Amino acid sequence: MALTGLFLCTFLVGHLAGNLQLLISDPTHAAESFNAYAQFMTTNPLVKVLSYVTYFSILFHAIDGIMLVMANRAARPQRYAHEKASTSSVWASRNMGILGTAMLAFIIIHMSDFWFEMHFEMKPTFKLDNGDEVKDLYLEVVEAFHSFPYMLLYVLCMIPIGFHLYHGFQSAFRTLGLVHENLTLLVKRVGVIFSIVVPMAFAIIPLYVYHFIPSAEEIQKSESYKAKSTLIEVEND
Amino acid sequence: MNLKLKIWRQEGPNDQGRMVDYQANNVSDDMSFLEMLDVLNEELIEKGDDPIAFDHDCREGICGMCSLFINGEAHGPVKGVTTCQLHMRSFKDGETIFIEPWRAKAFPVVKDLAVNRSAFDRIIQAGGYVSVNTSGNTLDANAIAIPKPDADKAFDAATCIGCGACVATCKNASATLFLSAKVSQLALLPQGQVERKERVTKMLHQMDEEGFGACTNTGACFVQCPKGISLENIARLNSEFRNALLS
Ligand code: HEM
Ligand code: SF4
Ligand code: FES
Numbered sequence: 001m002a003l004t005g006l007f008l009c010t011f012l013v014g015h016l017a018g019n020l021q022l023l024i025s026d027p028t029h030a031a032e033s034f035n036a037y038a039q040f041m042t043t044n045p046l047v048k049v050l051s052y053v054t055y056f057s058i059l060f061h062a063i064d065g066i067m068l069v070m071a072n073r074a075a076r077p078q079r080y081a082h083e084k085a086s087t088s089s090v091w092a093s094r095n096m097g098i099l100g101t102a103m104l105a106f107i108i109i110h111m112s113d114f115w116f117e118m119h120f121e122m123k124p125t126f127k128l129d130n131g132d133e134v135k136d137l138y139l140e141v142v143e144a145f146h147s148f149p150y151m152l153l154y155v156l157c158m159i160p161i162g163f164h165l166y167h168g169f170q171s172a173f174r175t176l177g178l179v180h181e182n183l184t185l186l187v188k189r190v191g192v193i194f195s196i197v198v199p200m201a202f203a204i205i206p207l208y209v210y211h212f213i214p215s216a217e218e219i220q221k222s223e224s225y226k227a228k229s230t231l232i233e234v235e236n237d
Numbered sequence: 238m239n240l241k242l243k244i245w246r247q248e249g250p251n252d253q254g255r256m257v258d259y260q261a262n263n264v265s266d267d268m269s270f271l272e273m274l275d276v277l278n279e280e281l282i283e284k285g286d287d288p289i290a291f292d293h294d295c296r297e298g299i300c301g302m303c304s305l306f307i308n309g310e311a312h313g314p315v316k317g318v319t320t321c322q323l324h325m326r327s328f329k330d331g332e333t334i335f336i337e338p339w340r341a342k343a344f345p346v347v348k349d350l351a352v353n354r355s356a357f358d359r360i361i362q363a364g365g366y367v368s369v370n371t372s373g374n375t376l377d378a379n380a381i382a383i384p385k386p387d388a389d390k391a392f393d394a395a396t397c398i399g400c401g402a403c404v405a406t407c408k409n410a411s412a413t414l415f416l417s418a419k420v421s422q423l424a425l426l427p428q429g430q431v432e433r434k435e436r437v438t439k440m441l442h443q444m445d446e447e448g449f450g451a452c453t454n455t456g457a458c459f460v461q462c463p464k465g466i467s468l469e470n471i472a473r474l475n476s477e478f479r480n481a482l483l484s
Pocket of ligand 3: 293295300303320
């Protein structure tokens with residue numbers, strides 16, 4: 001649990017770093033940067049290996065986690081009639097299974113949105129500075145986040161991630177046997193900051209796109225974008 | 238003061254059990270929680286009822302025999318004390334008090350509030366010992382120099398009285414805090430080195446065998462432990478186990 005959990009924490013940082021390119025305010029620049037990044041991520045063999053390690057980690061972590069929760073529930077067949085759990089432990093630590101399941105649901109929605117469309121359904125393409133014509137994932141993201149319920153879903157789904165990390169980050173170090181007291185204190189503080197900053201940074205992206213980036217149609221109308229974009233037709237709902 | 242009590246009654250291991258309401262009147266502030274139950278039991282006996290079974294022995298907070306999950310917390314609302322050291326002044330007149338046994342698959346109820354904690358003994362038997370020479374030339378323990386910080390930490394771990402509050406309060410009914418104290422007190426000392434690797438492996442294995450849950454670091458055990466056994470011991474247990482696995 002700890003090894004896969006911490007690996008997934010590093011994955012989150014990498015994923016976030018890539019996505020922060022969506023905060024570039026000029027759509028043409030953002031599209032160039034983000035689409036070039038997407039091309040790198042889908043073609044580089046090393047990234048490919050890393051992505052399989054990530055899929056495996058999520059799967060293993062989720063299955064192992066759910067088995068752990070079930071085994072631990074079985075260790076107390078008869079519940080207490082009256083239990084004041086909140087006096088001795090934080091809520092997140094008692095609900096890792098529920099938080100994780102919410103995250104798993106989000107990951108599935110998320111993968112079927114962007115990943116699936118990227119691989120199988122995308123229509124508009126974008127001509128990169130290196131001459132390659134790639135599927136315009138940037139436009140797809142902008143289009144998606146201009147739908148209010150969709151944007152809201154992405155923002156709200158960062159909440160369980162924050163709580164999961166709030167307990168999980170520091171927990172993993174104790175599981176791995178970090179005994180040193182000062183380091184433990186440091187890990188705790190870093191964990192709290194990590195669990196707030198990372199989900200917040202993720203949540204800023206849909207909020208930013210929704211409020212400050214023009215809609216996909218408008219972007220496609222601009223001269224600088226037209227020169228790069230090859231397909232005008234965008235699905236409207 | 239007068240109190241409403243909701244107490245778990247169970248005739249034996251195979252009885253289903255239920256919460257039963259009792260009234261305790263004229264309870265003195267100075268009584269310990271167990272004395273309050275003693276008085277209630279006197280009344281029950283006078284009425285010809287079956288007295289409530291509960292565990293206790295030293296009544297001075299050192300043996301680890303008393304238990305009870307009181308108002309949703311192990312050893313009641315006061316931190317750092319066992320139930321025998323809990324006094325009625327910690328409760329308010331007219332209050333309703335829930336009294337339940339430790340709940341864990343590995344701690345089956347014997348009767349009412351008394352549970353069988355011999356699973357702890359079996360964990361100790363699995364590896365919580367050191368080998369000493371008893372052939373007549375036994376070494377004086379004080380002849381072995383031990384760094385003061387190590388001795389202090391070992392001693393702190395050794396203050397665990399094996400009460401089981403950690404298990405009772407853990408959402409996973411895990412005995413990890415208890416186990417970590419027992420492993421730490423020996424792993425930190427020179428005398429504990431001979432069996433160091435096999436000790437942690439065997440004791441952990443026994444904990445799983447007994448049906449305790451696994452640790453997920455909620456930290457509730459430490460909060461409710463009457464001896465304040467530190468979570469650092471759990472980190473040490475994990476590190477001991479990792480070293481045993483890797484070597
Ligand atoms: C990016 C995704 C995720 C990250 C970064 C992450 C991180 C972590 C970390 C660091 C831990 C602590 C490990 C330990 O104490 O040894 C943990 C525990 C756990 N995770 Fe995740 N996790 C993720 C996704 C999931 C998912 C999808 C599930 C699905 C069920 C899940 C379920 C659990 C459970 C049940 C536990 C823990 C046991 C507990 O401490 O109560 N996690 N996670
Ligand atoms: S660790 Fe604390 S709560 Fe657990 S058995 Fe020892 S003294 Fe009791
Ligand atoms: S009866 Fe001995 S510790 Fe409470």
